Amino acid sequence: MPMLKKLAFTLALLVILLVGGVLVAQRVSDGPMGPLQGGNFKTGEIVAEPVDDWSTVRDLTGSGEILLVGPGTSRITGLLLHRGKLYIPCDLGFMANRDWDSAATEWFGLAMAWFKRWHRDAIEDGRAIVRLGGKLYGGQLTKVTDPDLEQELRALTEQVAREFGGLEVLPPAPAEEPNDIWFFHVSPRAL
Numbered sequence: 346m347p348m349l350k351k352l353a354f355t356l357a358l359l360v361i362l363l364v365g366g367v368l369v370a371q372r373v374s375d376g377p378m379g380p381l382q383g384g385n386f387k388t389g390e391i392v393a394e395p396v397d398d399w400s401t402v403r404d405l406t407g408s409g410e411i412l413l414v415g416p417g418t419s420r421i422t423g424l425l426l427h428r429g430k431l432y433i434p435c436d437l438g439f440m441a442n443r444d445w446d447s448a449a450t451e452w453f454g455l456a457m458a459w460f461k462r463w464h465r466d467a468i469e470d471g472r473a474i475v476r477l478g479g480k481l482y483g484g485q486l487t488k489v490t491d492p493d494l495e496q497e498l499r500a501l502t503e504q505v506a507r508e509f510g511g512l513e514v515l516p517p518a519p520a521e522e523p524n525d526i527w528f529f530h531v532s533p534r535a536l
Contacts, residue, residue, distance in 0.1 A: 376410050376419045376476065382463070383419045386412050386474060389481040395533030396482055399431040404478025407505065413463060413486075415470030420463060424475075425501055431475070431531040433486065434502055435464040438523030443516040464488075464527050475531060484531035498528045 377383035399405060405426055411433060412419040425432040467473070471486035489495050503515055518524060 376412070377421050380421070385417050386410070386419060386476055386481060389476050389479055391481050391536050392483075393535065395535050396431075396484075397533045398429045399426055399531070400429045402477060402482075404480065405431070406477075407509075410476040412474040412476070413466050413470070414472035414474065416466050418463065418466070419476075423502075423505070425498060425505070425528070427498060427501055431484070432489065432498055433529045433531060434498070435461070435467075435527040435529065437461065437464070437525040437527065439499070439518055439526035440502065440506060442519040442524055464529075467529055471529070472534065473531065474536065481536060483534040483536035485534040486529040487532055489528040489530055495528060499526060502526065 374383040375387040396402060405424060407424060408421060409424050410419055411422050423434050425434060467486045468488060473484045473486050475482045475484055489498065507513070507515055
């Protein structure tokens, strides 16, 4: 029995050290670490002129990295270009909780909705930096509240998902919560 206790203690200590190491690495990293949020950007060429028409930005590919200046956290996110304006979606179950024929997808969607916090941080302090193709663009995030624009962005999100997934038809949006999606407009802001 003492050997079993020693083994359990050693495993617990290893898990704590591993989780602690990942948390420290996240905060000191140059941006996000895959699906995990990261720290402040340490590299990238600053674009001094604020961007109002994002259709002129060459490296806009559908995803990018965004840093929220207030909390100093960064993440990889989807990007939507609509009428020359840049929008960042925050899926709170609208896409993730569709019936994708996978129990893992449902749990992943619920975990995202429960633990995701960046959208609330963006409401409190919307100062952001978008990193695309090694360039840093200043921006101010503002939650979209216009219902017509929100519907257009939902439709665009679904179109992008169909194209990305090679699907003719998407599963229907979930009726039960969590089933929301927020959109943030990236307004021009100098760095």
